[in-house]
Amino acid sequence: MENHRRFDLLATSFPGRLLSWQWGRLSFQIILLILAIFIIYDGFTGPQLAAANNATLLVWVHYRGFVILSLLLIGNVFCFACPFTITRSLAKKVSSHGRRFPNVLRNKWVSVAGLFILFWLYEWLDLWASPWLTAWLLITYFFLSFALEAIFHESPFCKYVCPIGAFNFTYSTISPFQITKRDSPTCRTCENKECVTGSSESLGCGTELYVPVIDSNMDCTFCLDCARACPYSNVSLPARTPAIDLTTSRPPRWDLAFLFITLTFMGVMNAFGMVAPIYRLHEWLAIDLKIQSEGVRLLLIFGMGNIILPMIVLVLAAWASRLLNPRASAVKLKNIASRYAPGFVPLGFGIWMAHYGFHFVIGGLAIIPVFQSFVLDHNLTILGDSPNWDVGFMLPSSWIFPLQVAVVLIGFAVSLYVIGRVSLQNTTNPQYAFQELLPWAITLVMLTIISLSIFNLPMEMRGALGFGT
């Protein structure tokens, strides 16, 4: 993607200069670090009611809302300003620059496992409802990033472990900006490859991406270390066609294909965890199957929905694709799965946006009274004598549900476009191309119907009901 005419964010005086400034990233990280410390503090010391505590509100409403919006409008902004990597950088300085991350773990399976565990704990321990546990989650994150960086040479936490990173990497593939080189000859004649190896002034890419060959936002933390390290100022951050990543061919990998698909299923299951039918399922598991532990029941439900079902779908759809296209009979299932799995990203993003966007719109302004309350609890009256709990929504309430439906349907439409393009890239005969994409398209149709059905149900008050617990 070498394009001199495209709008380049790094070439702007603002925010371009600020972003590529030597301390630019650190400035944003320090802001988020202060915020993280504030969250941990209020999580431990503030009211243990989710709706009245900054920790739960900022993490489960604002963070998720801002992440989705920033991925849609800019890119992987959270990883750019990630406060957890500050301790990581500290670890790098104190560590002996030890081993390479084990080869067997140099893939997305660990982060998929992390995502699964995170969503399971989220439901089981009601993380969303506990300021105290939310604070502990942040501390765990700081500890993990520090420990892994201290033990291993490169930045395995971001690339291979971090569940948040896996989520952001995946959905930054639809973002409108991407790191690339300004011109090819400069890179061809570059001897030291500072963008990846680092320079005296800046680290190189922590996830070991080499700028001249970057053709995707996958694994890019937007840290801009490459831009700071490049002695020729040959790194740019131009605008691009959103979601263009998803139609470019990439090396076939089961782990990546599974990540794309399971994140869509996780989006559905995360929303499913909030509506009444999951309680029917709990009831059935508790009463008929005598599974008394809520944790075990949730493990079964989410194991089925987030791991087993997407795994079956991935393999079955790839198999059906191969069966339906007579010219693909010799193609490996992994290759077909890797081609079409990125097509789930737009729909998955639409589902997450409908869910997180909903919470953000209805709960975003609650930060005003919650912060007022925090200040009052510390005997300061600079923000008034009493919190204003009557704040409304960010948008008229009648808009919210139609917008949720719209973003899911737009995601679905883009997903169909992606698999349509992918199929035509590999098969010149449109009939065979359509037959090849059909299993994936049907899967997308079903997931869209299920998602819309879930959003059509009112959310259940989780934590209010228990079966055999």
Added chain:
Amino acid sequence: MRYKTALTSAIMLVLYALAPVWTSASASGPGVGGRRVRLDDVVAGPYLVRAVTSPTPPTVENLYVEVRVTGAESGEVLTDLDVVVRAIPLENDAPELSEIAVHDIAPIPTEYAAHLPVAVTGLWEIQIDIQGPEGGGSATFIERVQNPPNLSWLVAIGAPIAGLCLLGAIFFWLQRNSQQET
């Protein structure tokens, strides 16, 4: 090939037909997600009352009120009181509701909770009455109740299937064009 297409499509549809069954049941039970603080330690006689509603926004048949009562003097959370939550319609003739708030359905065990199946949309006054050894108290707030989401199956099912049909039509058109060119 048509047979194969039909068979594979049928398998995929059957596989997924199981999933929407989960979501076909309508929601019920007390309260729905998205809590919102409505009263924050408001004085009600000898007590301080914190009230939280859910869902946000509350919908017809689905308004859930959680109440924490604290002794105004002692500052202790009180759990042995009689707490009644009333919903009084302000914009219509719907019947007034009155429910005893209990610990059993409260997410926080030391609090009281009541489910109010408000029948119609509009403004409702929510009144919390407390009776206990220290005396009685009352606190109120106003809540707007809305209709729950109601998506037509024509959109929920029809739009995705229409998308698939459109994709099929585009590929059919491409196939015809490519045949004409050859």
